[in-house]
Every structure is written in structure tokens, then in C-alpha cells.
Amino acid sequence: NAxxxxxxxxxxxxxxxxxxxxxxxxxxxxxxxxYRQDPGMGLRLIHYSVGEGTTAKGEVPDGYNVSxxxxxxxxxxxxxxxxxxxxxxxxASTSQPPSGIAYEQYFGPGTRLTxx
Amino acid sequence: xxxxxxxxxxxxxxxxxxxxxxxxxTSGFNGLFWYQQHAGEAPTFLSYNVLDGLEEKGRxxxxxxxxxxxxxxxxxxxxxxxxxxxxxxxxxxxxxLIWGAGTKLIIKP
Numbered sequence: 001n002a003x004x005x006x007x008x009x010x011x012x013x014x015x016x017x018x019x020x021x022x023x024x025x026x027x028x029x030x031x032x033x034x035y036r037q038d039p040g041m042g043l044r045l046i047h048y049s050v051g052e053g054t055t056a057k058g059e060v061p062d063g064y065n066v067s068x069x070x071x072x073x074x075x076x077x078x079x080x081x082x083x084x085x086x087x088x089x090x091x092a093s094t095s096q097p098p099s100g101i102a103y104e105q106y107f108g109p110g111t112r113l114t115x116x
Numbered sequence: 117x118x119x120x121x122x123x124x125x126x127x128x129x130x131x132x133x134x135x136x137x138x139x140x141x142t143s144g145f146n147g148l149f150w151y152q153q154h155a156g157e158a159p160t161f162l163s164y165n166v167l168d169g170l171e172e173k174g175r176x177x178x179x180x181x182x183x184x185x186x187x188x189x190x191x192x193x194x195x196x197x198x199x200x201x202x203x204x205x206x207x208x209x210x211x212x213l214i215w216g217a218g219t220k221l222i223i224k225p
Contacts (some may be wrong), residue, residue: 043215075160102166105159107158107159109157
């Protein structure tokens with residue numbers, strides 16, 4: 001099993017350009033998440049999905065859109081990139097819903113995005 | 117607001133013991149997680165506490181005191197491969213994960 005994979009690993013964009021980050025998981029997980037990680041800050045949830053065809057906003061959704069057309073894939077889109085979106089983006093998945101029991105989020109290797 | 121506090125950086129010696137603290141103020145509590153993240157890599161799950169007390173897992177242990185809003189991760193018999201960032205995260209009453217900024221642990225020979 002590959003687990004959670006992300007494409008691309010690195011990208012440099014100019015302000016105003018658009019791009020799509022792809023996350024794929026082969027563990028048949030229902031729940032998928034997109035986070036961004038910035039220096040000196042904790043992981044922040046951008047959007048998440050509780051199943052195929054569903055998406056929901058997280059803590060910092062502005063400037064991003066997502067789609068979950070297939071259970072195994074979760075796409076993150078930047079329509080018009082801004083320098084404030086320079087960050088490391090992580091995708092994660094889990095088989096269980098968030099609840100008061102232990103559950104593990106499986107993270108992808110990350111995408112390092114620079115917007116100039 | 118919701119807040120998770122961890123020391124930014126700690127240094128320890130190979131073979132020693134280190135304790136990484138995490139204090140939190142959140143809207144409700146549904147468990148506390150510790151993740152390990154090596155530089156340039158993805159976070160990986162270490163432990164989960166929802167009841168007060170100590171959970172031991174090999175060289176790693178995690179402690180929780182809900183009344184004090186406090187947890188610590190204890191790493192014993194430190195190895196060079198333990199050099200990493202350690203992330204504390206709390207699940208609030210809405211089952212949202214609130215993440216700390218992480219503690220960078222440097223192990224010296």
C-alpha cells in the first residue's frame with residue numbers, strides 16, 4: 001500500500017496563477033483533510049470531506065476550493081494564488097470520524113508551494 | 117480563543133530522558149494527541165489520551181491532566197533518530213483538532 005500520496009511535491013507559482021494539488025489514498029478511508037503548515041504555527045485545517053461527493057470548510061478556507069469526486073482522491077485548488085498562500089500543504093485521511101476515541105490521521109508527504 | 121502552548125525547542129543528550137510539555141485552553145475536550153514530525157516529512161501518530169493518567173508505549177509515554185489542561189510526552193533512552201518536532205493537538209467539543217506549533221527536539225551525542 002502506498003498510503004497517502006500527494007502531487008506535486010514542490011511548486012513555484014506567480015501571483016495570480018492557479019493550480020490543483022492532488023491527494024490520493026489507497027486505504028479506503030472515508031475522511032480526508034487538507035492542512036497548511038506555516039513556521040511557528042500549528043497545522044491549520046483548510047477543508048475536509050466526510051465521504052465521496054462531500055466537502056466542508058475548515059478553519060482557513062478562503063482562497064481555496066476542493067472536490068472529492070472519487071473516494072480515494074481529494075483535490076485542493078488555488079484559483080488565484082497569493083504570496084500569503086506560500087506554505088507546506090498536507091493531506092490526511094482516516095477511516096474513523098472524529099470522536100472521543102483514539103483515531104490516527106495518516107498524512108501524505110506534503111507539497112511545498114511558493115508563491116512569488 | 118483556543119490555544120495550545122508548547123516550548124519551541126528543546127535539547128537533550130543521547131541516552132537521556134526528556135519531557136515535552138503541552139498546555140491547552142480549548143472549548144471542550146475530546147482527547148489529546150501527540151504526533152512526531154521529522155524535518156521535511158509528514159506527521160506520524162504517537163499517542164492519544166482522553167482520561168487522566170499515563171499511557172506507556174515502549175520508550176514513549178504520554179500523560180494527561182484534564183483539570184490542569186496539561187499533558188506531557190516523555191521520551192526515554194533517547195536515540196539520534198528521535199530528533200524531530202513533536203506536535204500536540206487537542207480535539208475540542210466540536211471534534212475539531214487544534215494543533216500546537218510543535219516542539220523541535222535536538223538530540224546531541
